[in-house]
Structures are given as structure tokens and as C-alpha cells.
Amino acid sequence: MQEIPRIQRVVAVLWPSFIIAGVATVLFFTAFDPAVIMPAMGYGEVSRLGGYTVGFFLFWALTAGSSLLTCYFQRPCEPETRQRSA
Numbered sequence: 256m257q258e259i260p261r262i263q264r265v266v267a268v269l270w271p272s273f274i275i276a277g278v279a280t281v282l283f284f285t286a287f288d289p290a291v292i293m294p295a296m297g298y299g300e301v302s303r304l305g306g307y308t309v310g311f312f313l314f315w316a317l318t319a320g321s322s323l324l325t326c327y328f329q330r331p332c333e334p335e336t337r338q339r340s341a
Contacts, residue, residue, distance in 0.1 A: 268322040276315035284310060 289306020
């Protein structure tokens with residue numbers, strides 16, 4: 256079996272998570288205003304664009320983490336080297 260190049264594996268995680276983070280940002284900030292949320296969370300005054308940016312990168316990190324875990328758990332297990340005794 257041919258090894259998949261590292262850059263292809265990185266893009267396979269980051270690209271789909273980027274798209275989903277964009278969709279999540281649009282959906283989330285359609286319902287919530289970042290100019291109201293950020294001060295309520297104790298971050299002080301933040302512009303709407305700054306709130307959108309922070310939100311997008313948080314969604315991207317969350318979805319990239321999810322994709323990365325999927326790739327990790329998709330790997331085959333290491334073969335067991337010792338045999339079990341009956």
C-alpha cells in the first residue's frame with residue numbers, strides 16, 4: 256500500500272474543517288451578535304469584525320480537532336506481538 260503524502264493528510268484535515276467553520280460562523284452569528292457576547296464574557300469591547308474573526312478561528316480549531324481525531328482513530332491498530340496464553 257502506498258503511503259499518503261503528509262501535505263495531503265494535512266489538507267484532508269484543514270480544508271473540510273475550514274469550510275465547516277465558515278458555515279458554523281455564519282449560522283452562529285446569524286443568531287448572536289459578537290458585540291454583545293464578547294463583553295458579556297468579560298473580553299471588553301470588541302468590534303463585530305474582531306468577534307467574527309475570533310469566532311471563525313475557534314470554530315476552525317474545533318472542527319480541525321474533530322477531523323484530526325477521526326484520522327487518528329481511523330489508523331489500524333498495531334499488531335499484537337505476543338500471543339495470549341490459553
